[in-house]
Amino acid sequence: MTYDDVKVGDELATHVSAPISRHVLALYCGASGDHNPMHVDIDFARKFGMPDVFAHSMLSMAFLAQLLTQWVPQDRIRHWGVRFVAITPVGAQVACTGRVVEKFEVEGEKCVRLDINARTDAGLHTLAGDAVIALP
Amino acid sequence: MLDKSFIGFETGARSVGVEAGQLKFFAKATNETNPIYFDEEAARAAGHPALPAPPTFLFCLGTMAPGDENVLGKLGVNIGRVLHGEQQFTYLKPIYAGDTITLKTRISDIYDKRGGALDFIVQDTDATNQDGEKVGISRTVIVVRNG
Numbered sequence: 235m236t237y238d239d240v241k242v243g244d245e246l247a248t249h250v251s252a253p254i255s256r257h258v259l260a261l262y263c264g265a266s267g268d269h270n271p272m273h274v275d276i277d278f279a280r281k282f283g284m285p286d287v288f289a290h291s292m293l294s295m296a297f298l299a300q301l302l303t304q305w306v307p308q309d310r311i312r313h314w315g316v317r318f319v320a321i322t323p324v325g326a327q328v329a330c331t332g333r334v335v336e337k338f339e340v341e342g343e344k345c346v347r348l349d350i351n352a353r354t355d356a357g358l359h360t361l362a363g364d365a366v367i368a369l370p
Numbered sequence: 371m372l373d374k375s376f377i378g379f380e381t382g383a384r385s386v387g388v389e390a391g392q393l394k395f396f397a398k399a400t401n402e403t404n405p406i407y408f409d410e411e412a413a414r415a416a417g418h419p420a421l422p423a424p425p426t427f428l429f430c431l432g433t434m435a436p437g438d439e440n441v442l443g444k445l446g447v448n449i450g451r452v453l454h455g456e457q458q459f460t461y462l463k464p465i466y467a468g469d470t471i472t473l474k475t476r477i478s479d480i481y482d483k484r485g486g487a488l489d490f491i492v493q494d495t496d497a498t499n500q501d502g503e504k505v506g507i508s509r510t511v512i513v514v515r516n517g
Contacts (some may be wrong), residue, residue: 261398265392267433272449295457296396296424296426298423303404303425304404308425311459312460312461314459315458316460318455
């Protein structure tokens with residue numbers, strides 16, 4: 235896929251995660267080094283006014299990263315970022331979507347900007363952001 | 371409200387090794403299906419010298435790096451009250467298993483919203499590899515729920 239193959243408005247193939255079980259949260263806690271008990275210890279979560287544990291923000295961002303690396307090799311990603319707009323509850327399946335919104339050149343390098351989003355299977359919008367991808 | 375005099379505060383350098391086993395564990399936890407992220411042979415066949423760290427792993431290196439300079443602790447923030455507000459990455463070079471990454475974090479901004487009900491802490495982390503090459507920048511915005 236080259237810069238010329240891509241048009242503004244093109245959509246990436248939606249990437250849907252498996253349901254985020256408590257087991258997945260335990261694995262991600264260990265694998266990511268994020269040992270905040272809020273994501274794995276319901277007693278701790280309740281103590282701080284949350285009804286239950288909830289998914290790590292960065293787990294959903296890892297799913298969004300997979301959306302990008304399924305589209306291009308990772309070394310094409312120049313810059314990307316997200317806002318975490320809602321907490322992702324336990325059990326949710328996360329659907330990651332991306333759409334080309336801009337084509338431009340930076341210092342002689344051809345790039346596209348993607349609008350990227352994550353939503354749960356219950357329709358909750360959880361992550362919103364953009365990514366700058368260099369294309370040959 | 372947090373002490374805004376911490377704006378500009380920089381941590382000391384923290385170094386962390388990128389371990390192949392940790393990358394494989396991360397691939398399992400995130401249900402990664404692309405074998406270049408968990409199978410050395412597949413990674414080499416795709417032209418990589420070792421397993422590549424996936425895009426968000428730079429953030430994980432920050433949580434894994436040893437160091438007693440806990441920025442949130444210094445600010446007196448209780449971890450039960452924090453939420454991750456924003457996250458950005460800029461990449462300059464790939465990170466591979468076997469690399470040693472050195473991280474330096476600075477507090478770029480502290481501000482509040484809703485009359486102090488929410489505090490925001492903006493942290494920028496520069497990452498450099500064992501060859502002294504800057505590999506990336508991670509920006510994290512933490513939200514603190516007060517009251």
